[in-house]
Amino acid sequence: MARTKSQPQKRKKLTVEGMRKAVQMGNKRQYMIPKAPFARVVKDVLREEENKLFPGKAQVQYRVTKGFLECLHEALELFATQYFVDLNFLTAHAHRVTLMLKDIETLRKLKAKQYPRHAM
Numbered sequence: 637m638a639r640t641k642s643q644p645q646k647r648k649k650l651t652v653e654g655m656r657k658a659v660q661m662g663n664k665r666q667y668m669i670p671k672a673p674f675a676r677v678v679k680d681v682l683r684e685e686e687n688k689l690f691p692g693k694a695q696v697q698y699r700v701t702k703g704f705l706e707c708l709h710e711a712l713e714l715f716a717t718q719y720f721v722d723l724n725f726l727t728a729h730a731h732r733v734t735l736m737l738k739d740i741e742t743l744r745k746l747k748a749k750q751y752p753r754h755a756m
Contacts, residue, residue, distance in 0.1 A: 675705055723740065
């Protein structure tokens with residue numbers, strides 16, 4: 637029996653259903669860090685910074701809006717994701733699959749040169 641060449645697969649066109657799914661996925665806000673623990677950490681950091689700035693004063697409970705928390709959460713997740721993507725590039729450049737401390741140090745040095753006023 638003679639072998640036949642396999643037909644190249646045709647690319648599927650983006651259908652209306654596929655576009656609808658893409659829009660639905662884009663509208664979802666699924667965070668890697670759960671909301672409640674993130675909010676607790678933010679409030680704890682605010683409390684600690686207040687104690688450093690005004691030692692000995694009575695503690696004031698800061699009220700944080702939902703919009704502020706969402707904005708901060710989104711920014712943190714975008715930053716962390718991009719940071720790990722950059723770390724992954726450094727690891728791949730070194731022909732490794734394991735992230736090492738020297739990758740983090742190298743990225744910090746590169747970022748410090750790129751953004752001198754915002755050293756990490």
